[in-house]
Amino acid sequence: MIGERRIVLEPREVPLGGVRGMNVLRVLPHRNLPTIGAWCFLDRFGPADTRMRVEPHPHIGLQTVTWPLVGEIRHRDSLGSDVDLRRGQLNLMTAGNGISHSEYSIGDEPIPLDALQLWVVLPDGARRGPGGFERHTDLPQVALQAAEGTVATATVVLGEFAGVTSPATVHTPIVGAEIVVPAGTGIRLPLRPEWEHALLLVEGDAIVATHDLARNDMLYLGDSRDAVEVSSVQGALLFLIGGEPFADEIVMWWNFAGRDHDEIVEARTEWEAASDRFGVVEGHDVRIPAPPLPDVRLMPRGRRI
Numbered sequence: 001m002i003g004e005r006r007i008v009l010e011p012r013e014v015p016l017g018g019v020r021g022m023n024v025l026r027v028l029p030h031r032n033l034p035t036i037g038a039w040c041f042l043d044r045f046g047p048a049d050t051r052m053r054v055e056p057h058p059h060i061g062l063q064t065v066t067w068p069l070v071g072e073i074r075h076r077d078s079l080g081s082d083v084d085l086r087r088g089q090l091n092l093m094t095a096g097n098g099i100s101h102s103e104y105s106i107g108d109e110p111i112p113l114d115a116l117q118l119w120v121v122l123p124d125g126a127r128r129g130p131g132g133f134e135r136h137t138d139l140p141q142v143a144l145q146a147a148e149g150t151v152a153t154a155t156v157v158l159g160e161f162a163g164v165t166s167p168a169t170v171h172t173p174i175v176g177a178e179i180v181v182p183a184g185t186g187i188r189l190p191l192r193p194e195w196e197h198a199l200l201l202v203e204g205d206a207i208v209a210t211h212d213l214a215r216n217d218m219l220y221l222g223d224s225r226d227a228v229e230v231s232s233v234q235g236a237l238l239f240l241i242g243g244e245p246f247a248d249e250i251v252m253w254w255n256f257a258g259r260d261h262d263e264i265v266e267a268r269t270e271w272e273a274a275s276d277r278f279g280v281v282e283g284h285d286v287r288i289p290a291p292p293l294p295d296v297r298l299m300p301r302g303r304r305i
């Protein structure tokens, strides 16, 4: 067991690269905490007026979870998917052994855009398996009775929350849920004591486990809790992540999640060689080249929290 924790994970600003030089806020991986459950990556891009052009790039060993907050995003991938995504809809792409995709904002002009993108590392059974793509437009919701104020609402994006399960395909015991707390409301958010959890404040104000959380900060809660107190004065939008602590040590580099250096090098080589492993995203004449590898062997990042 990890035990109860109350540790603030602050985001860092990361340039995504590309011509437009878009910056994102990265909360995970954190230097002291590579995973929370099987969640291994959390970016927020926006709010900003942006013409987003993320050209085709590869993934292995993970699922990408795109959760738009404002604006529409067009997703295309090497399985032939071509969909527009908007608020309330989950875009879940499973990389398995290899996939590639692109992400564009709609239209040619900058548009208001804000979204979370998270990655879930795949366990051994699934990480060498086939790729997949799912879009879910009708996710289950849970009403959370308030001790004070009005009812809060949880949208179960991935996995299981409060006994309600998302239809999206998962490969480990996990939860991802959007929590909306109305103004003047205090709730007890139910948690599973055997899972670790963390809460990100997306918008508004919130006190979580007596901590006054800043916007874009995430509070890591550890495990061993059956609930956490959340309240808001002006109203809050939060995102809950958690799950069974991921057993394997992972090596993450660029868009790849593997178990050791050699797997990453192999994936990089095959992307650079335009191997069939990653397929082709139709409608593009450019793709993102892999960055150079570091001079040292890639090592798993340990957990120091």
Ligand code: MN
Pocket: 057, 059, 064, 101, 255
């Ligand atoms: Mn991607």
